[in-house]
Amino acid sequence: MPYGAEFRSGLKILFVDDDDAFAFLVRKGLTRRGHEVETAASGDGALERIAQGGIDVISLDHSLIGETGFDVLARLGPRGSRAPVVYVTGDSDARTAVAAxxxxxxxxxxxxxxPEFFELLIAAIEQVYERWRLKKQREEQERVVREARDRAEALLQEVSHRISNSLSLVVGMVRMQASTLTDPSAVNALQETQSRLMAIAGVHRRLYMHRKIGMVALDDYLKYLTEELQDTLRDQDxxxxxxxxxxxxxxSTDRAIPIGVIVGELATNAYKYAYPPRTAGEVRVLLRQVDSARAELRVEDDGAGYDEAARAKGTGLGSKILKAMALNLRGDITKHDVARGTSIGVTFSFDDIEFRPTGSALIA
Structure with missing residues (x-):
């Protein structure tokens, strides 16, 4: 059995050679193999036939009248835009083959x-076509996968967008409800509810700002969240x-939500209780990389300080939520000793954390 005889027959081959007698022999051998062969004696004739389409493989001779196979290759265009080429040369110098x-x-x-030449030519033609076919098949499969992924991303983005819009609508209704109340405890409870809803809505709104599906850029997300909290809690007095x-x-999204809720709870509490009424102050939200696998989140103020023995203000629900969110992050809420004010935070680590280079781009 000749080398490559297992290959299927039926290829349409263009044999480019100005030796009519040799072209006849090649056509005879390839036809016997089951392939269809057309010939061209020049680069112009080859390009004209290729432009008509339907050629599977091009066999190109090195020595043509007035030109070389290199000249024809330059006019054929790059791989991938035309049929594969088997270069035929009578020059035994390997440099010619490498240059081709x-x-x-x-x-x-x-x-x-x-007779060995015809078997080698047939094998080369069938092998380059098979490689080309498999490459095209792989490219088509990759295209199908990309399109399916793009459709899935678009669907997920639409779902996240709708969730975010729905939660934002709920936040707006809670804000409207709070504006109708005069009981301070009820207003405070609704404001805390707003911050918790905003923390969840913000994750869905920022879910596709990063290049990885299901991942959230915390710095961008916390910027959004702190700005929303500032607008919600703003008080001229x-x-x-x-x-x-x-x-x-x-x-990941699953980690971003508890981090956002923790920031909402701590920042809201510091805003309301750290400073006396009508007193200017600052609440700082700090997120920093600790090492290659851990990050730390802190919320600080320069206010009156935190008295653990004092009676909790509000319902105490916030403390329970903080503990639950820290547990979700496999961390603990920790109070840090500072000269003035309060500093509370949590250190977290997990497999899906990613520390991006400073200045890395986000998708808008």
Missing amino acids: LRAGADEYVIKDAG HPVAINLAADPITV
Whole structure:
């Protein structure tokens, strides 16, 4: 059995050679193999036939009248935009074959009139076509996968967008409800509810700002969240600013939500209770990389300080939520000793954390 005899027949081959007698022999051998062969004696004739379409493989001779196969290769265009090329040369110098491959040929065969040449030519033609076919098949499969992924991403983005819009609508209704109340405890409870809803809505709104599906850029998300909290809590008689300093850290959606809720709880509490009424102050939200696997979140103020023995203000629900969110992060809420005010935070680590280079781009 000749080398390559297992390959299916039926290829349409263009044999480019100005030797009519040799072209006849090649056509005879390839036809016997089951392939259909057309011939061209020049580069112009070859390009004209290729432009008509339907050619599976091009067999190109090196020596043509007034030109070389290199000249024809330059006019054929790059691989991928045309049929594969088997370069046929009578020059036994390996440099010619290497130059042909660099110029765009897919395979080469040393030309002679012996029976081995025809078997090698047939094998080369069938092999380059099979490689080309598998490459095209792989490209098509990759295209299908990309399109399916793009459709899935678009669907997920639409779902996240709708969830975010729905939660934002609920936040708006809670804000409207709070504006109709005069009982301070009821207003405070609704404001805390707003911050918790905003923390969840913000994750869905920022879910596709990063290049990885299901990942959230914490620095961008916390910027959104602290700005929303500032707008919600703003009080002309209580001029407290909420400021953020965050390293470029990315986490999964499941991690971002508890981190956002923790920031909402701590920042809201500091805004309301750290400073006396009508006193300016600052609440700082700090996110920093600790090492290659851990990050730390802190919320600080320069206010009156935290008295653990004092009776909790509000319902105490916030403390329970903080503990639950810290447990979700596999961390503990920790109070840090500071000269003035209060500093409370949590250190967290998990497999899906990513520390982005400073200045890395987000998708808008």
